[in-house]
Amino acid sequence: MTLSEELSWRGFVNQTTFGDIKALDKPLTFYWGVDPSSDSMTIGNLALAMMVRHFIDHGHKAILLVGGATGMIGDPDGKNEERDLKSLEEIQKNKDGIAAQYRRIFAGQDFEIVDNYDWFKGLGYLDFLREVGKHFSMTQLLDREFVQSRIGKDGKGISYAEFSYSLIQGYDFLHLFRKKGATLQVAGADQWGNSIAGVELIRKLEGKTAHIWTGPLVINTSTGMKFGKTEGGAVWIDPNKTSVFDFYQFWLNVDDAGAPQYLKFYTLLSQEEIKHLEQETKQSPKNRAAQKKLAYEVTKIVHGKAQADAAKQATEQLNGADTAINNDMIPILSVGQSDELNIIKVLVDAKLATGQSDAKRLVSQGGVRFKDLKITDQFEPIRGEGLLQVGKRRFLRIQRKSD
């Protein structure tokens, strides 16, 4: 199957400068970047990463960019107000985090990591204005949709720095075109405007045609909202921000309607396999075949097979009312043999509640269970060991030390 066919059936086609997407079927050099606004990608970035994987698998040369320079400014697109600048230390930490995740997700594949700070740090302001700024029309820059929404009566304002963001990104493309022969930028749907700036620069300065390929914004099909938001905020790739178990659970809980599409985006399963899972889910939805496969596959890609197996096992054991979980997917609280525990304190310490008020609220609303028994009295001490459950899917194992 060619790349254009692969991207088509998986639904990765959004907007592109290619007249005919078959142009993708002969290998070229492309780049994709993640903004270091955090030290981890979210599953929003992951969808694009999976798209990039298909490019690499079909023989395209990948340049993966960490936006050290762009991160210093902050992408204003899609934001409704000016953002605080990040410290250099924070950007460095974020860059390191993103680069590490590139290496993990694309392990075994051929790619090169670059940082746009490397070519911006030596570039003077005047040089930049002369070489890049001169080629941008103020009218066009002002006409951009997000600029219009930020200025004017109901806008929250925009600084010159953020306003200029797309010039920086545009220059990235020019630079990578010149130095690395990149003729294609792959990006998320929201990056079209920023990306096109690069295409124009290349046309004006080099007289060459470069291209853009944007992937779709993944939405939750049942709510129409951006996909990947959950109780704790975003779903992160970093297991310290979203535990492997929570990550697995997130996928396990996606809605039926969206599951087939998520399989196409987030796994490397074949068209036949996905079609089969879709059928199975339609026939007996309660088996959640698509969700189970999805959860396992995505967890495997992001966290490795061992972790995926462990998350799957823990989930099965929980479901079978077997509290003797024998892996470390569920956090453990180890206490003395005869300690009497205060449930409120346990919930707060284990971060299962945001504070004491929240913990008490959970108990009074019947959201806390110990060994399958609802805890109704916040003062009742906890004795013995077993599984503590908060809400539907948050758990803590309480164990006694044998002293």
Next chain:
RNA sequence: GCUGGGAUAGCGAAGUGGUCAAACGCAUCUGACUGUAAAUCAGACGGCCUUGUGCCUUCGGGGGUUCGACUCCCUCUCCCAGCACCA
């Protein structure tokens, strides 16, 4: 720089001297129903405890008036609009 408008909980948005921890909507959490789904319904949603017509901290920052301020006055910061400046 001048004139006018604005800043309220995660977001949006009421409130214009006391009944305000602050309406309402969204988001979120819990429960019920289910299939660990969706939809629906119910409750919660600043913090703390001795759970009470309880205490503490909040309505951009600081100060003041008042028995009492989210509400009035002064001042600072930031945003928006128009004007001026750049021309």
